[in-house]
Amino acid sequence: MNFASDNVSPLCPEILSALEHEAYGNAPAYGADETSRQLDAAFSELFDREVAVVPVATGTAANCISLSALVSPFGGIVCHHEAHINEDESTGVAFFTGGAKLMPVDGPAAKLEADNLDAFLASRVDRGVHSVAPECVAITQATELGTVYTADEVAAIGAICKKRDLRLFMDGARFANAVAHLGCHPADITWKAGVDAISFGATKNGAQAVDAIVLFDTSLRGRVEQARKRSGHLYSKHRYLASQLLAYVKDDLWLRNARHANGAARTLCDMLVSHGATLAHAVEGNELFVRLAPELAQRMRDAGALFHPWPSLGADIYRFVTAWNTDIAQISELNDRITRN
Amino acid sequence: MNFASDNVSPLCPEILSALEHEAYGNAPAYGADETSRQLDAAFSELFDREVAVVPVATGTAANCISLSALVSPFGGIVCHHEAHINEDESTGVAFFTGGAKLMPVDGPAAKLEADNLDAFLASRVDRGVHSVAPECVAITQATELGTVYTADEVAAIGAICKKRDLRLFMDGARFANAVAHLGCHPADITWKAGVDAISFGATKNGAQAVDAIVLFDTSLRGRVEQARKRSGHLYSKHRYLASQLLAYVKDDLWLRNARHANGAARTLCDMLVSHGATLAHAVEGNELFVRLAPELAQRMRDAGALFHPWPSLGADIYRFVTAWNTDIAQISELNDRITRN
Amino acid sequence: MNFASDNVSPLCPEILSALEHEAYGNAPAYGADETSRQLDAAFSELFDREVAVVPVATGTAANCISLSALVSPFGGIVCHHEAHINEDESTGVAFFTGGAKLMPVDGPAAKLEADNLDAFLASRVDRGVHSVAPECVAITQATELGTVYTADEVAAIGAICKKRDLRLFMDGARFANAVAHLGCHPADITWKAGVDAISFGATKNGAQAVDAIVLFDTSLRGRVEQARKRSGHLYSKHRYLASQLLAYVKDDLWLRNARHANGAARTLCDMLVSHGATLAHAVEGNELFVRLAPELAQRMRDAGALFHPWPSLGADIYRFVTAWNTDIAQISELNDRITRN
Amino acid sequence: MNFASDNVSPLCPEILSALEHEAYGNAPAYGADETSRQLDAAFSELFDREVAVVPVATGTAANCISLSALVSPFGGIVCHHEAHINEDESTGVAFFTGGAKLMPVDGPAAKLEADNLDAFLASRVDRGVHSVAPECVAITQATELGTVYTADEVAAIGAICKKRDLRLFMDGARFANAVAHLGCHPADITWKAGVDAISFGATKNGAQAVDAIVLFDTSLRGRVEQARKRSGHLYSKHRYLASQLLAYVKDDLWLRNARHANGAARTLCDMLVSHGATLAHAVEGNELFVRLAPELAQRMRDAGALFHPWPSLGADIYRFVTAWNTDIAQISELNDRITRN
Incomplete structure (x- = not known):
């Protein structure tokens, strides 16, 4: 993840x-x-x-x-x-x-x-x-x-x-x-x-x-x-x-890969928003910049997700990037884990 | 070749x-x-x-x-x-x-x-x-x-x-x-x-x-x-x-590859010398600089060999380079072809 | 001037x-x-x-x-x-x-x-x-x-x-x-x-x-x-x-020259302020940045003064620079001319 | 000198x-x-x-x-x-x-x-x-x-x-x-x-x-x-x-100055040659490159002449440069001194 x-x-x-x-x-x-x-x-x-x-x-x-x-x-x-x-x-x-x-x-x-x-x-x-x-x-x-x-x-x-x-x-x-x-x-x-x-x-x-x-x-x-x-x-x-x-x-490999990454970003975005995250910017490509409460950020980390803080946008802003190989099932799994925690 | x-x-x-x-x-x-x-x-x-x-x-x-x-x-x-x-x-x-x-x-x-x-x-x-x-x-x-x-x-x-x-x-x-x-x-x-x-x-x-x-x-x-x-x-x-x-x-892959290339250079060198080529420099690695009579150079080309003239060393000097994948059998085959011609 | x-x-x-x-x-x-x-x-x-x-x-x-x-x-x-x-x-x-x-x-x-x-x-x-x-x-x-x-x-x-x-x-x-x-x-x-x-x-x-x-x-x-x-x-x-x-x-030539230029700047500053100019910045050296009403700026020009507008500080801001050779008498003369006009 | x-x-x-x-x-x-x-x-x-x-x-x-x-x-x-x-x-x-x-x-x-x-x-x-x-x-x-x-x-x-x-x-x-x-x-x-x-x-x-x-x-x-x-x-x-x-x-100041320097170079050249110096190159401008026997070089130095060795041209080659202000009388004086020594 x-x-x-x-x-x-x-x-x-x-x-x-x-x-x-x-x-x-x-x-x-x-x-x-x-x-x-x-x-x-x-x-x-x-x-x-x-x-x-x-x-x-x-x-x-x-x-x-x-x-x-x-x-x-x-x-x-x-x-x-x-x-x-x-x-x-x-x-x-x-x-x-x-x-x-x-x-x-x-x-x-x-x-x-x-x-x-x-x-x-x-x-x-x-x-x-x-x-x-x-x-x-x-x-x-x-x-x-x-x-x-x-x-x-x-x-x-x-x-x-x-x-x-x-x-x-x-x-x-x-x-x-x-x-x-x-x-x-x-x-x-x-x-x-x-x-x-x-x-x-x-x-x-x-x-x-x-x-x-x-x-x-x-x-x-x-x-x-x-x-x-x-x-x-x-x-x-x-x-x-x-x-x-x-x-x-x-x-169209380039577009197929990109569509997958973009789609994964939207899926991840929806999941994060459902947990209370708010968007710092519109999600139009394969990058998300979201505001996470400290507690949610910690739950994400505990669940095994790797992502970077983005201090230039604010103290509680984090960047998530998806790619051609991002596994949608893993986003579901991540959702399960942070929901359970 | x-x-x-x-x-x-x-x-x-x-x-x-x-x-x-x-x-x-x-x-x-x-x-x-x-x-x-x-x-x-x-x-x-x-x-x-x-x-x-x-x-x-x-x-x-x-x-x-x-x-x-x-x-x-x-x-x-x-x-x-x-x-x-x-x-x-x-x-x-x-x-x-x-x-x-x-x-x-x-x-x-x-x-x-x-x-x-x-x-x-x-x-x-x-x-x-x-x-x-x-x-x-x-x-x-x-x-x-x-x-x-x-x-x-x-x-x-x-x-x-x-x-x-x-x-x-x-x-x-x-x-x-x-x-x-x-x-x-x-x-x-x-x-x-x-x-x-x-x-x-x-x-x-x-x-x-x-x-x-x-x-x-x-x-x-x-x-x-x-x-x-x-x-x-x-x-x-x-x-x-x-x-x-x-x-x-x-x-030792690096050395095995190099030994093959060096060996191929020596084999090619011996073959060329046997046809009258003379060395411009000692062959110590995988490069040969040889003097070829125009007629021999042409026979080599006709036989399918690719190589460059090296005018900075002289008008009739040519460079041959071997590599990790040089096929020794092809050198034999080349020898056969130019011998036949 | x-x-x-x-x-x-x-x-x-x-x-x-x-x-x-x-x-x-x-x-x-x-x-x-x-x-x-x-x-x-x-x-x-x-x-x-x-x-x-x-x-x-x-x-x-x-x-x-x-x-x-x-x-x-x-x-x-x-x-x-x-x-x-x-x-x-x-x-x-x-x-x-x-x-x-x-x-x-x-x-x-x-x-x-x-x-x-x-x-x-x-x-x-x-x-x-x-x-x-x-x-x-x-x-x-x-x-x-x-x-x-x-x-x-x-x-x-x-x-x-x-x-x-x-x-x-x-x-x-x-x-x-x-x-x-x-x-x-x-x-x-x-x-x-x-x-x-x-x-x-x-x-x-x-x-x-x-x-x-x-x-x-x-x-x-x-x-x-x-x-x-x-x-x-x-x-x-x-x-x-x-x-x-x-x-x-x-x-102390360097200081004498500078003191003269600084003094001339203050004299010029006082004169301009007396005509309604306002300072954009404190005058501490030999440069003045002043706000001039368009009419005053024109009178200055008509009187023969050369100076530059400084648009990066604002539309009606002008720079005046004095030097080791600025003639104090000329500032008086300038004052007379713009007063008369 | x-x-x-x-x-x-x-x-x-x-x-x-x-x-x-x-x-x-x-x-x-x-x-x-x-x-x-x-x-x-x-x-x-x-x-x-x-x-x-x-x-x-x-x-x-x-x-x-x-x-x-x-x-x-x-x-x-x-x-x-x-x-x-x-x-x-x-x-x-x-x-x-x-x-x-x-x-x-x-x-x-x-x-x-x-x-x-x-x-x-x-x-x-x-x-x-x-x-x-x-x-x-x-x-x-x-x-x-x-x-x-x-x-x-x-x-x-x-x-x-x-x-x-x-x-x-x-x-x-x-x-x-x-x-x-x-x-x-x-x-x-x-x-x-x-x-x-x-x-x-x-x-x-x-x-x-x-x-x-x-x-x-x-x-x-x-x-x-x-x-x-x-x-x-x-x-x-x-x-x-x-x-x-x-x-x-x-x-024509530039040419007058240069003519003087060139003339001084020729005068100096003639003087040096008369003492046994030989030219390393033709003297066409205001620079001389001459071969001096060590003894002559020393006499020149003792007479007060300043000049540089030019080792890139040879061990006993020296450069002399004249200029717009070279005093022809000084070349005569130099000649007298090294003749006397």
Whole structure:
């Protein structure tokens, strides 16, 4: 009953099969193999337009490498205070971009709001070379607090970026959970809404270790590939990244896994609420942030549940994360145990 | 019959089993799992002293992160002109170290010679803050040209480093091939010879994607782990790196794989020599650099062999690389084909 | 009647004389000359303890080079939102430090408050390599809004830094104005209060172009000198920096200039208040931030005064800056003109 | 009798006058003043085409900032082994460019030869993202060994750069000495020969501290100005850089100073040769590299001459540098003294 993170889950059977399939014969290195060469087509089909795909093994790499191609070393990246790039990636953004500055802003439930974003940008005084000019906006979908931008919300942000000549990047570590929640086409919340590049996460949702940098502006590919190589993120046995990704998008595995995780989150949510928990934020993906009375929190722990306090949201707020492999029966069992106690 | 690189080989069965073994239950992320926590002990036993192990997925990451902990942004890294860090890792060293400079020197068969190294270091004029002072020496074992430093040769370099207060780093992308060739204990060519840190390669020798940064100076661990995180090389599902490494060193798998590859290289070498090829360098690991008459090179290609020209060594020099999975029977078959032609 | 900035003032006669004095004979380059070699002693006397002095030509260089010696590339620098390093130095801090992150906090009148600082630091959740740990606090004396920390206020911040093992840096671009205001000994608000290093500004207060990095922790000298050289801030004709600094601290020139500027600011303040202006912040140094009715602002402009609106403080807030050469008679003249209008 | 460097000379009277002229009234900061605004026109006239001028205080800054606008963080800069950027600027190039790599090549008397350069470039094996691709060639005029490229020699290098789509940069720390030697128009050895940008040195030739980045590709101005600011090289009292430069190019001061220095070098050369010294390189600017018998070297020192050994050229090689203020009578006096001894 480990709800500490979706990172605690193992790879899923389909991904394992894909790796096993690449366990025999030789193949060219560094992405020249047949498996790797299918990536662009597979993702172009998925997104319904031509894209360039550059896979890496971690979300931090996907985010930071993408951003290094979107901003100059003198520029600013507007993001939410809660953004992973702001809170969880050490000084990675400055490292990869050569100095670009994060410009955190607030917004409810870890989401940027278009109007507030516009007001923030309008309020920046341009003092030429002295000040840092925003060059990019970065949003997370689903957010770090388990909420999801609607297609309209992304498009509103995209319109502001276009108006102000800014790039728009999406951290999609939990992109699948967002699409599963919205029931939309992936295009609706990405390039059709003005997104230039996305880190398309798979690791948290059933892969072993792969996130795809998906470039809707394909002219960025060369720069991204240079940055990937020199930061040590180009796999020699590249097919082991590619095969995970192909399996991940085949037959909607990514969405099936995400739907399961989202559903488990709702089930867990309902159960917790029935015991008196209250929601800190809407549950739209696979993360719950709930207020638990100390006594309930203790009963949960005694029943064997693993989960983290989330002090930045308040002293009695806890995070629960579900995953592709969360066992619904275990939630029932957990309910039984804390009811009995 | 792919001799283009050892990177073309797949992962080996034992590594696949290790991954499969981690395909079920949940486990803590970022290295707190039981598998990952066995690493230090396993490698401390392997090297017969306390070490700190920080696994990453690629050799470039292992090399550059290690060096970032060994030199300042103002320092120099003395290496051979042929070194992978100098020739094959883009501007990665400067990126990770914040500006440190590679100082390439020559030497036969891609090896630094202690006397020449000492003379080079002695000849540097120290002009204080204006000039770049060497802070580290980096050697590759086995070298990029398939040769191997003896324990005495490493120790001689180590003694110079100690005398001049320099760090000594070893790029061990093919460390297993070197140990298999020398028949020595791993300690003999590392910490006992003055090496501070090594990138202990597994990817080329049967793993899917993992190289271990092994720190003999364990005080470097904190800095290395910070550099790993911010460069995006900390795996969330860390156990998939750790499990590969544990399988790799268990029951001497790393040496068995390397011995096979080395043996295949010798077999291939003998076969090629019997057809008139001449060696550009001694064959001590799993790489051959041979001079082929154009007609023989063509016959090889016609017979289905894949291999690369190596123009930096001469117009008619070719590289052949064997691996853990090289089929000795195929070398016989290749011999038959080119003999028949 | 140029109140746009203290940077609009020329060098003062004593500084010019010092340069003229170095206009003849030859002298060793790069700081080995007799003039430069007097710096450490002069500043050690000024601060009443042994210090190391490393002069550079600009405040941005002094700040960023100092910080690069105080924090790691993975660390955070806590400063006020209004800090020059946060608002006016482009992405300089990240550039010089190799990625360190500014952590801006609020406080009245551009000052950090010890209690709030401690609360901010206490609230940071340490998530190991994922999060950025504060390593340094940077304060500005006098602040960007013309206010001044008392010795007790600096000491309270210094005590927090000591308790939490953080470095304390002071941006002293207008240090002279602060000391002139407080009437204290320079030591009282620097090393005795826990400051590790200061950029001791001279440019705004009568010099041509020189700010001194003054290190109370003299062990930082080597690192600072390396950073100075590779960033192009080591003057070959170093005596032209040194001679400015020696003249600047001789016979209290720095304090005399600052006292004049501070006095002019108070005179200007009184005059403006008599016309209905209200203060946005206390006038403690040589900067005024005042609220002017649109009609008064226009009359000032019509009378020939140059000054900037300061929109970040409010729509009708304006900044006036006085300098060592502000003509008190001109303030009277200005008063006459706007009175007549 | 200080021949240690041209950096030991003071500023010249005309430069001092220019500074004195800016010693009174106020003026806008950061380059908006009238003096600074004359720079582009003055240098456009000097070079007989539209240029953009960005002044900084040191040659290292001028070189490194220029290069940061000419190459990517992944690129290579081909230069001579003896180049100042390779030997005397610490790790400045990597710092400013974000990692670009110096690719030193050999050539007689510190000069790149077009044919060898072309052969070097042709021999580079392009291995895509793995290898570093040259993006720029940097030459020094006059060179670090006191020799001068003819206009044809620069043009031949420029043609190769054009053919191979590389940028061409010129380190002109002693550009005046080169032009004075050649008797050519400044355009002949710069933009007409394919140079994209030059650091136009003044410091060594009579200025206090200023080198001008002159951009023949004026589209680079924005990037250069951003890099200047964030590296702390934008003067607040910018007029003190501008006034030096305007005085320097007015009435051919720069050439008059350089002609004097070059003439003094020839006089000193003749004198030394008459005592048995032999030249290590042709004397074309204001630097001499001569072989002195130990006994002669000692007599020189006993006579009061200051000069440096130059061990990289040989054990008995010494460097003498003359400057705008070298006293010809002192060379006679020196001759008398060593003749008498």
